[in-house]
Amino acid sequence: MSDVLEDESDLSFTVKFLGRVEVVRPSGLQILEDAAQSLKTADKFNSEKAARNSKVHIFLTLSGIDILENKTKYLLYSCPLSTVSFCAVLRSSPKVFGFVAQHPASDKYHCYLFQSQKFAPVLVSAIGDAFQVSKKEHNVRGERDLVVEALRHKNKVLQRENEELRRKLAGHNIYKSMP
Secondary structure (H helix, E strand, O other): OEEEOOOOOOOEEEEEEOOOOOOOOOOHHHHHHHHHHHHHOOOOOOOHHHOOEEEEEEEEEOOOEEEEEOOOOOEEEEEEEHHEEEEEOOOOOEEEEEEEEEOOOOOOEEEEEOOOOHHHHHHHHHHHHHHHHHHHHHEEEEEOOHHHHHHHHHHHHHHHHHHHHHHHHHHHHOOOOOO
């Protein structure tokens, strides 16, 4: 499977999820560096750190960033673009990138960190571009219903998964003509 999938208005990247850390400020390279350092310290009791170092899919749309578990496609985190305040590649590690987003129901900020062998600068640029376009669209059309957006996204994910499964079945000559 390719590391990058493109649809009409969304991108999907497969990357390594390093973790999510609560941060005190909404922006700055030092926040990313501090979050990365925090993830290096072992903490068996913190569930945020327990889920790290696994492959995830990042789906970037004009409405937000969704982070899905690689195998099950379980939605781990969803961040509306309007909550993203900062995104950058770490200076100390050019394969690591992250973004800071405000929790939708509180005043807390979280830093999400990822590693990509090839696409860290591309993803940071894409997130920044999507944020700018989203801001312009938001000013034109107003707020969208998040439940409808989530269902549309889930539908796209399931359609892609069905296509992939059909290809696998066709490869094993088990696939019979299905509508």
